[in-house]
Amino acid sequence: MGTALGQTLIVMPAYNESQSVGRVVSETRAILPDITVLVVDDGSTDGTADAARAAGALVATLPFNLGVGGAMRVGFRYAAQHGYRAVVQIDADGQHDPATVTGLLDRLEDYDIVIGARFAGEGAYVMSGPRRWASKVLAWTISRTAGTKLTDTTSGFRASGPRAIELFEREYPAEYLGDTIESLVLACRAGLTATQVPTAMRDRSGGAPSHSPLRAAVYLARATLALLFAYARPKAVAPRTIEATA
Template identity: 60%
Template sequence: MSTPSVQRVLVVLPAWNEDQSLPAVLDEIREHLPDVGVLVVNDGSADATSAVARRHGVPVLDLPFNLGVGGAMRAGFRYAIEQRYDVVVQVDADGQHDPRDVPRIVERLADADVVIGARFAGTGDYDVRGPRRWAMQVMAGTISRMAGTTLTDTTSGFRGAGPRAVRLFAVHYPAEYLGDTIESLIIALRSGLTVEQIGVSMRDRTAGRPSQSPVKAAVYLLRACLALVISLTRRRTPIRPESSVVV
């Protein structure tokens, strides 16, 4: 992977009951990203997720119960600070994100603090319709105006954080429901960070079942719109210097 020699990259995989899909994902990361660090955050799984990761020689953080993606990623950012990684890239453990896009995200982080791997940016054929699409467009439009650039997929979980964002998120990454997508971007923007996107293709899950039905997904996004309104009322979050981040 072609990155500056001073830059250490950590791929964080929040994983909840992903023991079926995780082996293929870790093998693919090892094949295409041999020079990056990898961390699996076992988010209170009831299956063999943790054991599978360890058999692949990957460090694991075992959370005592399911905190959701936000809580898992906050743990990942704190691990990155402790282990002195400069960049963190979130990759799903279900195989939907292509690790070959990680270098493109890292490269774009040279000019931005947060880079989103966007599903609706002219790459691939992923599409949603109806209430989900409407909610996503409202959120994307609102955050695009805050960011001063076009963001088409603000609910994407495929994203990278540069050094300033890693320090911020290690302390202030939202752990509550829905916070890991919309609110984290608002926190970044209100802290003076820059957010951009690149187009990526979304793949099918390699194993297991999606955690949401279409109805649940629509409810999720409607709740995300509510979370957007609430997060816009919160105070600006300062970025702490690295020396003051407690891990």
């Protein structure tokens, strides 16, 4: 049996997601009624915070936009300070299915980080062009560091156990793609274990995706830089082994 829902914190970074965040929070709380949802309003200029509170989430409001990495560090610090034993990152746009959270938590019995992988046999999510090339290179490189095959190292849908929480609340990267690429490299180089479970991506609940050929090419260049920075960074101190409380 995996980590209890009452010991799990859903962290939902949100930047100008007023159209979708309320529905995502409501759905998450309906499917997982014992879980706590923390929306980190990352300097939004719309009604994101109000929509999240109205749906029953806790809300941490940042004074300006820090990016997903900065928002997630806030979430990990909150989790560490309040004794949560698992953190699950869910996007505020509705693309991650809350019904699959328990599958990630079950695997935390044996691993420190569990990734919801889009390219592992579930769903019909397709990535093409420079993004596809970058994803393959990143997956191959980071798999060697992790010591296991990972197919989707840029997935933002992931669960972190106690040792990962301890590491991330003090050293979670806040740079571009730090929340995916660099955080995973950081954890694996510090001795944490990672695995993945197949998950299907859904359409956005609101707003519009920001994909274009130019953005894809920029993504490829920035992903390459993020990977280089991840390996250039000094190894983090390995977190201590945390025993479960009764």
